Amino acid sequence: MTQYTIVTDLNRCVSCLNCMVACKEANDVPIGNFWIKILRVGPNPKFEGAEYPDVEMYYLPVSCQHCKNPSCVEVCPTGASHKTENGTIQVDKDKCIGCQFCVMACPYGVRYLNEEQGVVEKCTRCYQKTQEGELPACVVSCGGRARWFGDMDKGWDDFRGSLDANGEPLRLTDEDYIKPFTDADVHSLPDSGNHPSDRFILRNRVWR
Amino acid sequence: MEVQYPLVFFTLFLCLSSGMLLFQGVCALRGAGTKRFHTAMLAAELVVLAVGGFSSFLHLHHWERIFNGFGHLTSGITQELIGIVVTVVVLAVLFGVLRKAEDGERVLPKWCGILAVVVGVVMGFVCAHSYFMPARPAWANLTLYLYYYASELVLGAAGTWLLAAALHEDEAVGALLAKLTCAMGVVSALAILVAGFYWTTISFGDVGYSFHTTDPTAALPDPSAALAAPAVGSLAGLFWGGAVVVGSLVAVVAGFFGMKKAEQALPLSAAALVCSLVGGVCFRVVLYAVGVSFYVYF
Amino acid sequence: MLGSSLTRRSFFKIAAATAGATLVASEAASTLLESSNPAYADAADDVKVIHSTCRGCGKMECGNLVTVRNGRVVHIEGDHRAVASRGNLCVKGRAAVQALYHPDRIRYPLIRTTPKGQDPKWRRVSHDEAIKYMADGLNSVIEKYGQHAIKTLHGTGRITTYATEAYPTYLLQTANTGSPAGVICKGPRLSAAAMICFPGAHWCNLIDGQKVNFQWGTNQEVSNYDNSCRVTVDEHVKAETTICVGPRMQNLGKEADIWLDLRPGTDDAIALGLLHQCVFNSNCHPDMMFVKKWTNAPFLYCEDIEPSGWTWAGWGDPEGKQEMGSYPLNVRTRILKESDLVEGGDVRKMAYWDTKSNSLQFFDTKKCLWQGQTEYQYPDRDKDCVEYKGGILAKDPGFPVDIDPALEGSFEVELKDGRKVKAEPVWEMFKRHLKPWDENHTSEITGVAPEKIVAAAEAYCEEPGKGGIVFNLPLEHAGNSIQTSMLPLMLSALMNNIDSPGGQRGCENMFFTMDTFFQYHIPWANNTLDPIEQAKVVGGDRFPLTPWFQMVGGAALYHDPISAAEAILYDDPYPIRGMLSNSGQHFNSGNAWQNWQAFESLDFYGGWELWHSPTIELADVVLPAAHFLEVSVLRYTQGGEGAIGAQVQCVERQGEASWDSADICGELSKEMGYEYWPTQNKPLPVWPDKWMKPWPTEKDMLDMSVLPMNPDLPFPISVPAPDGTQLHAKDWDDYVAQYQEHSQWNLKEISPFGYYYRFQWGHFRPRDPQDQNAPFVPGFNTPTGKFELLSTLLESYHGKNTKWQEAPGSYNGIPGYREPVESPFSAPELYKEYPIILTSGRRNPLYFHNEGRQQPWLRELTPCPSFQIHPDTAAELGIEQGDWCWIESKRGKIRECADLFYGIRPGTIECDHQWWYPELSAPKHGWDLSNVNVLVNMDHESQDPICGTCNCRAYLVKVYKATPENSPFGNPCPCDDDGTEIIHTATDPRLKEWLPTYEYEVV
């Protein structure tokens, strides 16, 4: 089995917004629409009753979570939305009728109707690139080297990120770049039964 | 979520059509209704279904592809389409039976009544079920079914009554339908109240303060306020005035008076239908407004 | 002549159109540019990946890879090999294609047809006509009012535009030159550092790593100033401890171990508090050897003598024309000198007390020799040095003679007039000055909890060598820019982090590094202005060091914009009637309206621009500037990372766009009737004549910029890299070809930047220009030759009883604290009406100051300006997230929308800066609707008393919700004069009209 996944080290994400524009460029996303968005979470009080400056915050890049049990696929009447053998969820634009039920069914609002084409689209996990063995645009271009791409079924070792000076992608297991983390530091977006596959690493902070 | 008007009208007319089918079945089971009435009912159901179907087509951007796929059974739309096809088939069957029927005691046999009721019940379910989405907590619960059934029932009763009145059916049939309209109005009001109350009890995950760089003028997401808006907030007009009073209580009152005043049946039933249609639109609009995502931040 | 041609529309296509805007995937898919001629890939179906350098901002030198197909840029990505940027390419760099092919770019020369202040209704003219118009305009102003009646307006700009800020000095000989933005940005830091050690010392080389990553008043992960986002995050993660200083939780600051959340404008106070800890806290261990040997702390100071001194000119001839970095200053100090003690004694020998011999001795500040020392001491390559990250790291061998200068005590000395007086080491005064700044006092002023102050100091000062302090812009923005910028440097110095790995390494255009290459494209850009004329710079009467500041470094070439506006408006002290601008805006400084009115009234104003940005709409003539993807130029890192590379022209220039600087240096000076371009006055004698072109073309200039790399150089360049390596390039094309292969060079490997602690090697002081064989002199290029804890220049010009304002809070030249002019403490009455402290300028990753507002990929990501406010404060004011609000000072008001931010101190707001709305009409394009500098003072009181920085952060405002009742057009959202709303959502259809066009209109 393969489950292509993006892991984001939220302690390294600084909201440089690179991923947002790199994605638009690589995938020709229409103006006004986004396949990945950064949400600023907080600053919030560190603990109940805490006040400024006892605050904490993180940035949350959210693109399609390529769910294990994707609600979007479940509701799609045409089979346009489907799961592929690498675990990613894709929209076959030739089949899509633009009914937008998938848009309603996705808990993370990552889909939208492309007005010009009359079909729904979203993050493809840079299908055109990953098929060729390249990394997704938001991963290579990530300003803070926060995003990592790999096959979750193969474990953390498989994850690669931005390039080093020799053009080799760095590894998530390289502790020069990725500080140690425990299972308790690994999170996913709230699940409404869709079982999101993407993961977020957040150390020393409350995941909200 | 933004209101999808084509879908509002689609489900509205789907409910009306299948509600009428359901009550036609009830009449058939009771042996009520003339051949003319049943024929007209079938025609009306077909027309209303077509109008609904048409409005759903308006929603699609590539309806020409609709016949390609449609094999995906978990999808509510597929189920709806199947339901519609089944309905049309059933309508055709009933029409066939009717054509052969003599205008007399019982124009439609019992099994036809049962068939119509079953289809009506199934369609109510299908209609609600396609919007049952865990991603939208306000939708993913029993109140959704409750409401769509209520909507189907009140629309169906009022629609059937109106046709009966227009065709000057038996006073007894009229009285029965008026009574049913009255009762269904009560059911509708109750279903709406239950839904409205239930929404206020839904709790959401909360990340605290948040900000989207792409939308600096947006207010902080407040899903609980959005869900309380119908009961006590900005949507109270649509909810109380539109869905409860106009959409349900008018039917109750009209049905109540209609039971006694047969001569007023036509205007009363017309009022009941128009108002419950209006109320149906109001409530569906409210449904979109409360259909906030379970993860509201995107 | 093309004449009025609004009727003659035609279309021009850029290259052969290819299907759609599909982008070429990436480097992997294409071949690298191989030809030695890097000219743009314009043959059909040609795909080239060109190694270049991004200029999407005026800051970092991020290496990039530009994919060009059929003569069109189709994709840009970061160059992972680039040592300074590590593959970083920010949104601005990526979206540069949307600027390059923007439908609204200025592509032809234009002359206005309406009076200033109205929509200029531009008329297209030929390039030659525009140049002539500009030449005549400038000449007529000079004829009538003299050379100083021309001023420049230059902002941060680009390396490619720097000639325009310098050109008027070299050629027109006006003192009112440079980049007025420099007075609020980088200038004060460069100037302050030049006063006490060396210009640019605030820059750290993060790529070397730091044990303590100290981010003070900077947001480098967003600003890329002057370390790229990626490097900043990398090194932040690797550091043992991280400290962040600023009034709100920052992007990377969210990860800081210690956050000093000070009240805006109190950086000087927190610095004094940290210095107090460093000196008095027993858990702090400053490097006392550095203090004794390399600072002026041991010099004896005497309150009871009259200050005396000499004329100090760095190097060069104080009487005649000046070399760069040189403007004669009168040093007047109360540090005891031999001349105070003995008749005929040397004024440049400064007294210290040697505890070994228990005697008074002298340090010769001219020769930089201790008493008894005859030869310069350099670290021993074998004994003292190790290799470190490609450089040479020396440990300090200690005193060259057997002395131990006293830092403490009080000594009685007899003056030459027989008086017996007490003298004490500067260190004693320094300590006395710091004494009151314990954690409690510091906390009262800054609002930072005392234990955090102690913790930060203990973390940083646990042992020497934990790395430099990265401090940037905000320290310059609260009316005490010079002194505030000195203080972190002192803290860093006490911990021996000056020019250490990860320390204050400064900029590369330092003395000897510079010999590796020339200043950008303006070879021999030596100031040729007579000091007497130089002194006439506007504002020089109040800020007497300005002419000297104008010498000490690139962006420090500034004049005071407020004084300049007064000269324009009131002829005070003399009229300024003409202006030349490129890459600057009237609203960059704290007198936006004053500047607008002033520029509107100029007799002549000519400029270069890419956009119809507001300021240029006041010009008489505007020439189209080439986009950076259309220009080649030598590029080396501004900050401490140490890299050199090239910006390579990737595509043909559109329309009649031209490279501003080449045009100005050549065509304009020719047209104005000058006989030769600027180099004529003082070509360095050693350069062969054949290399000196009287009217260099653009190509000549590029070739000249790499002349020091020429293998046929008739003399050796001053200092190669520690291992002898240096770069060789025959000419520009050769250099670029090598760059394609190699990517950025690490300056440590090819230049004297490879030595750490260059003060030990003598690379921080210029060599005697007359003597090529003179030895390198260890020490700093300051009047005392030391890192000056007591700034003798501050003492001389802004000390007690000088003609000019005393540096507030200072102590005999030791920098001090100044409460912001408008604060709850300094202006309690005002505070009642304006109860909110405003700070501004936090960088948005999408926009470079005013730029980018018309690029769809950028504007859609943040369509309108916002300010951050604490939710409790917002609640008190009835403000909710996303509300448009009025922000009002006693001088003006603007609207931005509220971002409820729990991480900013209550009662404080942080506003976006530099907003205007390209979608609104000329001439203002709505610049006054949301631009924060509408709110600022233009009174003199709030300026920095030493260099004139105007107050951009830390002043008082009130904030209230914008409502239909209190807003024009009944619309809380800012609108144009006709009620048209600004773009404030990502889905505004106007954004799509700004998508790239490959067929632009020729009007």
Ligand SMILES: Nc1nc2c(c(=O)[nH]1)N[C@H]1C(S)=C(S)[C@@H](COP(=O)(O)OP(=O)(O)OC[C@H]3O[C@@H](n4cnc5c(=O)[nH]c(N)nc54)[C@H](O)[C@@H]3O)O[C@H]1N2
């Ligand atoms: N994207 C982008 N990048 C840029 C620029 C741009 O416009 N856009 N501009 C470039 C230029 S010219 C410059 S000079 C640099 C500037 O960049 P930096 O020097 O990094 O400075 P800022 O981002 O202005 O401010 C840094 C932080 O200081 C905080 N701050 C505000 N007031 C105070 C204060 O009183 N004291 C302290 N300690 N902190 C305070 C702010 O909250 C902010 O987070 O950025 C450069 N880079």
Ligand SMILES: Nc1nc2c(c(=O)[nH]1)N[C@H]1C(S)=C(S)[C@@H](COP(=O)(O)OP(=O)(O)OC[C@H]3O[C@@H](n4cnc5c(=O)[nH]c(N)nc54)[C@H](O)[C@@H]3O)O[C@H]1N2
């Ligand atoms: N309140 C407040 N005010 C501030 C700041 C703050 O933090 N707060 N920051 C200050 C700082 S640090 C700075 S540096 C200044 C910046 O202020 P400015 O340097 O004036 O910056 P911009 O507004 O970006 O203006 C640059 C102009 O140059 C043009 N340009 C770009 N490239 C080229 C080119 O190649 N050739 C030519 N001819 N023109 C070009 C752009 O279109 C733009 O109009 O603002 C300062 N103002």
Ligand code: SF4
């Ligand atoms: S995130 Fe949404 S669109 Fe993506 S797979 Fe999950 S449900 Fe589908």
Ligand code: SF4
């Ligand atoms: S919009 Fe397209 S992808 Fe989405 S559910 Fe409908 S057919 Fe499937």
Ligand code: SF4
């Ligand atoms: S994986 Fe590709 S498509 Fe998905 S968000 Fe990243 S860049 Fe966009």
Ligand code: SF4
């Ligand atoms: S590019 Fe990386 S660091 Fe930047 S916002 Fe996206 S995820 Fe965060």
Ligand code: SF4
């Ligand atoms: S920081 Fe500046 S040089 Fe670097 S990529 Fe961004 S715009 Fe380009």
Ligand SMILES: [Mo]
């Ligand atoms: Mo700046």
